[in-house]
Amino acid sequence: MSFTRRQVLAGLAGLGVAGLGVGGVRYWLGRPENVATHDYELIAAPLDLELVPGHKTPAWGYGGHAPGLELRCRQGERLRVRFINKLEQQSTIHWHGIRLPLEMDGVPYVSQAPVLPGEYFDYDFICHDAGSFWYHPHTTSAEQLGRGLVGPLIIEEREPTGFRHERTLSLKTWHIDEQGAFTDFLVPRQAAREGTRGRLTTINGEPNPTLELPEGQVVRLRLINVDSTITYRLNLPGGEARIYALDGNPVQPRPLGKEYWLGPGMRIDLALKVPAAGEELSLRNGPLRLATLKGVASSEVAGDWPPPLPANPVAEPDLARAETLRFNFEWAAALASPADEAAGRYKYWQINGQAWDINDKTCADRPIATLKKDGHYVFVLRNMAQYQHPVHLHGMTFKVLSSDRRKIIPYFTDTYLLGKNETARIAFVADNPGVWMFHCHVIDHMETGLMAAIEVV
Ligand code: C2O
Ligand code: CU
Ligand code: CU
Structure with a gap:
């Protein structure tokens, strides 16, 4: 190997x-x-x-x-x-x-x-x-x-958490045809919309697997969306599941609820109470089954819900002294020139009027914002389009504060799924010097303009 x-x-x-x-x-x-x-x-x-x-x-x-x-x-x-x-x-x-x-x-x-x-x-x-x-x-x-x-x-975690069992589930939908051959990863007219979707959904490389889990135990399921395009609408009908962490950061445990939208790049750690041996649950994307979770006999004493996971050492932004910066995520397909398209340079998206050129090695020399090291910042993220963008920042973890579309329980993350026409507020301490990519994690949005550099000096 x-x-x-x-x-x-x-x-x-x-x-x-x-x-x-x-x-x-x-x-x-x-x-x-x-x-x-x-x-x-x-x-x-x-x-x-x-x-x-x-x-x-x-x-x-x-x-x-x-x-x-x-x-x-x-x-x-x-x-x-x-x-x-x-x-x-x-x-x-x-x-x-x-x-x-x-x-x-x-x-x-x-x-x-x-x-x-x-x-x-x-x-x-x-x-x-x-x-x-x-x-x-x-x-x-x-x-x-x-x-x-x-x-x-x-x-x-440094110390054992209350979880005795865990599984990692990497979700990916492959761009392949019925013969297993790859199809286009980036179709321009799709890149200008929601992104180019694959056809075959897998978990850990397997379509529709059955995962055997020990009955009565509380298992940590680490779901990771490694796909380039798709937001999975996760649901687990009839299952007893609680959210323990979002995107690598612990939250106060709460029920999974009806559905959780896991955008490209995002993760969710669930605690699942495994049903009795022989019983099955369907982990689904909307109405479609992603995997079967099956209880199997276990001689271990039944597990209980573990305590919340310990918080990560992320600096708390101080909103009272934070500076506010605004970022508009815009659809700019109308600006794409036929000559650019013919040369394979597609620019369909921009942030604050700037489209990143994936072939231009100097783009990062023109950061979209310069932050002061250890300064506190609020970013207002505004999606001017009909398509959602999982907005990701490198190098620093931010706190999601609020949204004009949904109720937010503030939490730390590295990727926020900005819904269509949504405006959200995030905040963080710029404690990591460098030039950090700030981009949509729908890969063909990123490759057709939706990326920028944020400098911290
Ligand atoms: Cu998964 Cu630039 O990021
Ligand atoms: Cu996007
Ligand atoms: Cu990243």
Whole structure:
């Protein structure tokens, strides 16, 4: 296998691996202290998948998997990943939702030079926050994410939480036809609307899987939307489920309710009380089944709802002294010139009148806003269009304050699903110096203009 987790090998050699199989998922809590350069070697390479029975899909994967192998680190510890590029094109890895130094953020020409085919790059950063995160390239994103270069990154809490069982569910809808061949990842007329949707929805690369869960236990389900376009309308009819975290940040536990809209890039951690052995629940996207959750016999004593997860060490914005900045997310397809389109330069979207040009390496030299280091800011996000945008900020975690469309219980996140024609307010402390991407996570919106740089100096 192309992936090696050195600490596992080190652990087998007697270096004290503390981890064990939990809920059928094998993971390791031990960290080597004497591995000189890195903990993980993560190879991006072509990988044939059988998503459609009897047919081959020429995917790209991380560590021999697509979605990629699950990486884990303990909160407060360093994560060191040697990324080896065995693709035929340049790439990078961006660590979605992780507050890290700019040099580790994975944005080409801003944080680092792209990693060329055959080369490697060592990512090395401290994971300050516990929760469900993910990783993906920030280069030729429609194709690279589309082909499967997406993977979960789980940061474990410092102390055991009340959860004894957990599962990670990475949701992705592949752009493939009935023979498993890829279809276009970015169709211009779709990019100018809601984004180009795939056809085959999978969880951890499997269409409609059945997940067996121990009856009577409370299981933590980490749902990660690694898709490029689709907002999944999650619901679990008849299931007893509570929300414990949103986008890697704990919330006061509350019932899942009728439906939760999980936009591209977003995560939700649910606690599910598993039904009796033999009973099944349907995890659904609107009316469509995503997975069957099935209770199986277990000799463990029934679990109870764990206490809330501990808050992450995110600075609290002080609204009384915050400066307010406004950002309009606009549809600008009418501005696209036929010459640009013919050259493959599509500009359908803009923020405050500026469209990001994905082929122009100097865009980040013209930040849309310059913030003072450690300043407090309120951003007013206004969606002037009919299509929703999961608005994502790199490098810092923000607090969602209010919306003119829905009731908000303020919470910390890195991605906010801005509904059609919605205006929302977010706030944060600009405590991380650098040039940070601020973009819609519908990848073809991002690649056709809906991205900007926010500078913190
Ligand atoms: Cu998942 Cu630029 O981000
Ligand atoms: Cu990100
Ligand atoms: Cu968008």
